[in-house]
Structures are given as C-alpha cells and as structure tokens.
Amino acid sequence: MKLKTGSGFFLLIFYLTIALSTTAQVASPYQSSYNFVYRNWNNQSGLPQNTVYDIARDSAGYLWGATEEGLFRFDGAEFTIVNEANTPGLYSSTFYDILPVGGDLWASSRNAVLRIRRKVEQVIDFRRYVQGGWIEAIEQDQQGRLWVGTSTGDLFYVLHDSVYSCPKWDAREAGSIETISSSRNGLFIGTSAGLFKLGDPSAKPVSVPRFNGLQITSFCRDNNDEIWIGTAKGLFHIGKDTVAFNESNGLKEGFVNAVYCARDGRLWIGLRSAGYQVLDNGKLITPSQEKMAHDGVRAILAMEENLVWMGTNSSGLIQLKPTLIESSPPETNLAGKIILPIYQHPNGEIWVGTAGQGVTRSFQGKSATFTQGNGVSSNLVLAIYGRNDHVYVGTSNGLDRFNIVTQKFDRHFTDKNGLQNNSVYSLFNDSRNRLWISTRLGGLHWMDEDEVIHSFTIPVLQGRPNLLCAFEDSRRNLWFGTRGGGALRVNYGNNAVEQFHAKQQFPADIVYAFFEDKEGDLWMATEKGLVLHSNGKFRVFDKTVGLFFNEVYRILEDSKGFVWMSGNLGLQRIALSELLAVKHSSSSRVRLGVRLFNSLDGMPNSETNGGFFPAGWAMQDGSLWFPTAQGIAIADHGLIGAESNALNIQVQSLRFGNNEYLPTESIEIPPGVYNFEIRYTNIDFAKASDIQFHFRLKGLDDQWTQAGNRRIAYFSALAPGEYTFEVKAERYGYWSQAAVLHFKVLPHFYQATWFKVMVVVICMAAVALIVMWLKKSARRNIREQQKIIKAQINGQEKERQLISTELHDSINQQLTTAKIYLDFAKSNDKMQSELIAKSETMVNDVINDIRSLCHSLTPPGLKDIGLKEALEDLLSPYLSVGKLQTHLRYDLAPDELQEDLEFNLFRVTQEQLNNITRHADATEVWFEFESDPTGIHVSIRDNGKGFELKKVQRGLGFDNIRNRLAIYGGKMEIRTSPGKGCTLQLFIPHLREGEGA
DSSP states (O other): OOOOOOOOHHHHHHHHHSOOOOOOEEOOTTOGGGOEEEEEEOTTTTOSOSOEEEEEEOTTSOEEEEETTEEEEEOSSOEEEEOTTTSTTOOOOOEEEEEEETTEEEEEESSEEEEESSSEEEEEEOTTTOOSSOEEEEEEOTTSOEEEEETTSOEEEEETTEEEEOTTOOHHHHOSEEEEEEETTEEEEEETTEEEEESSTTSOOEEOGGGTTOOEEEEEEOTTSOEEEEETTEEEEESSSOEEEOGGGTOSOSOEEEEEEOTTSOEEEEESSSOEEEEETTEEEOOOOTTTTTSOEEEEEEOTTSOEEEEESSSOEEEEEEOSEEEOOGGGOOSOSSEEEEEEOTTSOEEEEEBSSOEEEEETTEEEEEOTTTTOSOSBEEEEEEETTEEEEEETTEEEEEETTTTEEEEEEOGGGTOSOSOEEEEEEOTTSOEEEEEGGGEEEEEOTTOOEEEOOOOOOTTOOOEEEEEEOTTOOEEEEEBSSOEEEEOTTTOOEEEEOGGGTOOOSBEEEEEEOTTSOEEEEETTEEEEEETTEEEEEOGGGTOSOSOOOEEEEOTTSEEEEEETTEEEEEEHHHHHHHHHOOOSOOOOOOEEEOGGGTOSOSOOOOOSBSSOEEOTTSOEEEEETTEEEEEOHHHHOOOOOOOOEEEEEEEETTEEEOTTSOOEEOTTOOEEEEEEEEOOSSOGGGOEEEEEEETTEEEEEEEETOOEEEEESOOSEEEEEEEEEEETTEEOOOEEEEEEEOOOGGGSHHHHHHHHHHHHHHHHHHHHHHHHHHHHHHHHHHHHHHHHHHHHHHHHHHHHHIIIIIIHHHHHHHHHHHHHHHHOSTTHHHHHHHHHHHHHHHHHHHHHHHHHHSOTTHHHHHHHHHHHHHHHHHHHTTSOEEEEEEOOOTTSSOHHHHHHHHHHHHHHHHHIIIIIOOSEEEEEEEEETTEEEEEEEEOSOOOOHHHHTTOTTHHHHHHHHHTTTOEEEEEEOTTSOEEEEEEEEOOOTTOOO
16 A cells, blocks of 8 residues: 655664564454455456455545556446546456546556546556556656556656656666655655665665565554555554564464554555454454455555455455444354244343254353253244243243253143143233233233143234244233234223234234333234334334334344344334424324445345344343344444444436436437436445435426436437436435536427427428419419310310301302303203202212211211221221221220210321321321220321421320310320331220219
C-alpha cells in the first residue's frame, strides 16, 4: 500500500539506525472483536480473476480492484469490468496498482496508465517505455507528477500528459520497483534491492543503508505519523519506538506482502502465503481464518464502515465484517447442530434441545448432554420448560423431569400417566405454577405441583390441530397457538375457552408465538406475518409494510427496546416504539423500519425456524438465543451497537444497444430506439441485498414504482419529449435522497413540429390540387362529352349533307329529267313512247340510287342477319370489282354483341374501310373479330403506304371512332409508320352485370 505523507528523510535514517529488537506480545485469537464474518467473491461470482493485486476506494464510494483479467468496480452487489475489450487504447487487461487521487482514480495495466472518474477518461500508452516488463507501481507527488515504476527497475513520471524519465536513476541498481510513496520531503521507492529516496526528478537517488538488498513490498503511515514498512524479511516500524516483527517474535511468516494502517489504530498485515495478522496495541493477533489461512494476501483496505477488504493470491476478493450475531460459545458443547427448543431456568441453567441428539444442559461453564441412553425418553427433543427445582423435557416418546438438586432425570410421563399422546409439542408454566402440556393431535393438559396430569377440555377443533405454543398475558389469560386452528384463549377466571379462527375474521391459520406490548395489546407470530389483536380487532403487518418475510416463529424483546422475530430467512428486528406508532396509525401506507440479520451477519444458518416451544429465549444477560438448522444464533445488542443509516444512491448510466451515457452527459435518445435501460445502485458493502429501490419517470408518470432489490429500470416506446428519472433507496425504514437523470427522447422527422406543420401545408395544398384536378377533370369530361356530342352532330350533319347532295345532285336531277321527258311526251305523240321509256329508265336509276343511299346509311338486314353477314355484304362490292382483296375472320358468338354495339362496330369498320380506300393505296385488308374473358378485340390491318402517326392521328375520322368506343369504355390503338401499312386495334370490355352502354 502507499505511504501518502512522511517526516524528513534524515529522521527516517535516524530511526533506522536504532536497534530493532523489541518483541511483540502475541494475543489470543479468540477475542470477540476479531470474530469476523468472511465473504468472498471470485471468478464464479463476478470477479474477472481470482488474484487481486490491489484494491482502493474512489471518491464516489465504489471499490476498485486490479486483476490479471481486468480492473473491476464493485458497488456491493454487482461488478463492472474495465479491460481491453471495452476500452479503446488499452492493450492489456492485466492490472497491478490502483491510486485514488481526489476525484480521479489512476490504475496501471502492464503497459498503460488509466485515469478514471465515472468512466475511463484517459489512457496513457507506455508501450514504448515498458519493454520486457510491466508497470508495477504508480504514485502521485505533491507537485502533481504521476510516478510510474516498472518490473525492470525503470522509473518515469508523467507531467501535463508527457512522459519523462529520471536521468540519474539506475534501473540495474534498483531491480524491480515494488512500491512508491510520496512524502513532503520527496519520494520513497521500494524495490527488490532496497529502499531509495528521491528528492527531485533530476537528483540522484539515495539508498537507505539499513534496507540494502532487502525487498520492500509496501508502506503505510499510522495515526502517529510513523512509518510501517513491509518487506520480504518481516515488518518494520519506524517511529519513537522502532520495532521489527518477524517469525521469531510473532509473525506467522516473514514475507509481508501488504500493510494497512486503519484509522482505529490497528495495523493489518498481509502475508505471502499465511493469510493475515493484526497488530493491535502492540499485540499480534491471528484471527480465525480457515478459508484463507494458507493463501497469500496482496492488498488490504480497512474502511470506515468497519469493513476490511483483502485481495488474495487465489481466493479472490475477501471481505471481513465483524460478527453481529454470534454462535453459541464453546462451553455449550452442543451435541447436534439442528436446534429445536431453547430454555433458561431461573437459576441460570441453559437447556438446548436437538433433533436427534438429545438435550444439552449448560451451567457455570460446564455442559452435559442427555440422550435416550442416559436420561431422556427420546433423542428428539421438542419442548423444554421448568418450575421450582425441576426442568421438564418433552420428547417424541413422552415427558421427562430433571431434578436440579439430584442432577438426574427422575420421572417419566407417558399416556399411562394421563397424556393423550406421547409426542409432547409444548410446555409452559403459568403464574399459578401449573405446567401446561400440549401433545400431538390437539391434546392439552395441565399438571399441578402434585405432578398429576389432568386433561383440559377444549372445543372440538376441525382436524384436531396441534397446539404449538403457550403464553400468559398481563390479565393472566392463557393463549395457545395452533397449526390450522388459529388461536385459543383460556379465561383466567372461569377457564372458558374462546377460539379465534377464520370464521371470526382471524387472518391466519397458524400461530407460532405471542408477544404482549407495554400497552397490553397482543401480537401474534403467524404464517401471514404479525397479527395485532387490539380492541377486539385484528390487523396484519406483512411484507407489504416492510417485513422481509411473513412466517414468524418466535417474538422476543431485548433490553434495548427492540423486538426480534425469527423465520426461515433469519432474524427481523423492529424498534418497539415503531410497532406502537404503526399500531396507532390509521394510514394504509405505513412502512416499518425492519432490520434483517442472517448468515451475512454471523448467524450459523439463516433458517431460524425452531418450530417447537420455546423456539428462542431471552437470557438473563440480555442476549437472545434462537435455534437454527446449524446451531444457535445469539443476538446481543452490545455487538450490534449504533449503525449508520446513510445511503449512497447513484444513477450509473443509461444504455441502449452498445451505447452508454453517464449522468454527467447530455443524453438524447435518437428516434427509432424503442427499448433502453437505466442502471442505478446504492453503494453498500455490508448488506446490499437489504436495499429496496423505488423509481419514477417524471414526464411519463409521477407514481413511484417499487423495484425491490433490482438495480435496472427498463423503458420502451417513450413518446418524444424530455424526461427526468428519479430513484431512491430504502433500508430499515430510512430513505435516501432521490438521484436523478435527465434525458430527452428525440422524435422521428415525421413527429417533429416542423414536419407536422409541413404535412398540414402539404395536405392543404393537396386538397387544393385535388379540387383543382377535379374541376379540371370535370371540365375535361365536359369537353369530351361536348366532343362526342359534336362528333355525333357532325356525323348526323354529314349524313344530312350526303342525303342532301345525293338528292340534289343526282336524284333530283334525274327526276327533273324524267319530268321533262314526260311533259314533252304529252305534246309529242310521235316520240311519246320513246320519251316514256327514257323516263322509266330515269325513274329506275333513281330507285337504285335511293336504295344505295339507304344502304350506306343503314346496313341492310343488320337487325335480321347479324353483324357478320352485314360485314360480308359491306366487303362484297370491293371483291366483285377487284379493287381490294378483303379477308374477314369473325369468331364472335351470335348473341355475344348487343344490337347497338353491332351497329357501332359496323360503322367503325365502314369508317376505317373508307379511310383505307381513300388514303392508303392498299391492295389487301384483314378484318379480325374475336373475344376473350376480358372483352371484344377487333383488328383492321392493311398493306398500304402508312403514315406519320403524330402528324395525322387526329384526322382520318379517328375521333369519330374514339367517341363511338368511349360509349362502351373501349380503347383504340393505331400502329403505323410510312411504308408499313396501318393496323387499327380496338378493345371493348365486356359489360358487367347491371351495366349498360
């Protein structure tokens, strides 16, 4: 360990020249102040590796340790590891030395020095300086220089993040640098070759003659400002009384690995392979240390909380804690470990019954065990009680009486003497000096001083429950607790029996013990917790109000005003004043300040459930004895003393994915992170398991969540916004201040205000555009409808013009000529016959022209012969004159087309045929009519000269064709190019049922 301050170097030399011959006194290892509870953590319980080279505590209260597999931080419950896997710039996970300085913690790995606060803040790389060795020791001097010593004897210092070497330091002379300590007068450097003093980095080091060639392992300074030095050949004390300790005068081993000067004046000594010793007021003490007696202690840290930590060679991290609950003293000489009833007679005798090993009597430092072979009826002892000069022992085979005067068991009682059953469950002597005896299956008896057993009649209890315990209240009423039948009360005046069970709103089935407070109210130990009987009403106090366990077996009050309760998880202690306070409280949110004692406090076993009567006793010396599964647990308030109720609550970090944020940082959780956790702790090295945490998230809910002993809070799918996490700790009824963490959840871009405003604007613009589009579409539809109507009008007008032209230019002229012939025939008899013949010819021509005109306007017989025949009739003249070669393929069913659709397809075909004959210069035309499940397909293809579609697609009557198709939702496609002919593709979808053209 490090020597932080020191006297002058010459004073040290003076002390070292004095003869070192004083012999220490070796004290007994059985002093009560050195009765420790040992706990250890190794690589099976969170420690990265079992060799701990150094330990220290930082300014926040965490414990740090150096191992070969990483640097650990410990809060009493969980380990956090620093190694090369999680620390950029670190190239070795082996650590040897730790140095707390102010708010920082320095730690040395093989080839780097780390500065740590809440996290690793800086890594100083020493790989170029440390070759063939490792960093063994670090220290900071009063000028702020960080000194670094290596296993190869090199000495460096770091100033303003730059590394410097000492020009006059000789590594070969020093050997390995084991430890460095700073004082007001310079630097002391302990090496494998001796002790050196260095006043200034540029000065030549001075060797301390007394230690030449001696390996120096550790330094410390005591409360008197005197130096202790651990070496490979013993312990040296440099002060007013210069003393050396070695194997000849008390040390178990001469090689001292570590020394630590505690504030209470004790010196803790860690040995290389023989555990540890303590120097207390000049006496070397070797406490019991079976688990580490042959292990080496490399580092020691004694803390103000009365805890001592040790880093060992192979046992990991060891904690020494003074025992608060002791085991039975050696003089009790218990025959068995499983303890059942405990009783102390008024004369001071202590009687302890066991499960299978008989009963032990202890008195005035002597003990005797009685078994089935020398006095008791059975080795299974279930109950003990006494009166006058007798002690009665209840067993599974009857009741035995011990005569204190003769020191012998002199009487045995069984069912032959009036017992209803030979298994005796409880014994109790009341104020009338009557001994009450309960036996298996609900038997209850009393025995006066005449030693005659009388059965006591009690109400018929369903199931015949066993009577487990007895108690007499201040009104001299007797109470009996049962297993399965609640409680019984026997009135003092008339022996009337009253039963309290479920039908009378009694909240429990089993009653193990009774306790009466100073106000005369009765508390019952049950499987449901503490049941209070006050003013004729019952009230339950259980884990919801602070108990660590509900099932209570025995209630005892100590001399300091505390009430103790035994159970399967240990001993619970509550101040009687607090019980009285909650008794009078009408609040439904009461909280008891309960302290739990278990094996971590020294109990031989936490299972404290004697189960028989009496399952614990308040002794005459003020101690309380309770039975456990591995011996007796003794609660003595003098050992416990005053306890600190200070709590050290910490929020450690917020984590999601591989990201970790500390409370000192500005924390923003990005969008898309739906799950994260917040870690918190209360640094407590005594009993971290007793801490209860409560947290809340302001911004989400102001209600506190009870987290028990869990140290992580999980959150998911928080809405964007700012939040404050608060956590507080509670232990034994005392609360910490809340620790806080502020963070912000960032929104997705679509959750941001600007985006919402933009969406509103876009939506408004979209609505406007849709309205404009609808208006434009409506106008376009109107224009299309107008075009259709116009095309229809134009078609009708063309037909009228055609009729007019035909009538005027041809038919009218011919009829006029015929009239002229007839008029002339009236006056010219000679040519009358000829003129009438000409007139007849003219009239016949007119008839043929009218027939042709009608044929062009309405296909002949379309209604009667169908579309196919009408098309054949349309194409026949072209074939007859040889003007066009026409090819018709018609694959439509006879009833597939409606009449109006047939007419429009005929007109479309007629229109396109006219276009081909007028403009295409084609010699062949192919007409195809077919259908599929989607609709009607029509193709009209010619081998003409084609055309530029973009130039003439609005002409050639195509608008009329489109308009006709539009009536049926049809489509038209034109495929053409110059010299490639033209193909007109038509598609008319099938009309769905209920639709019409």
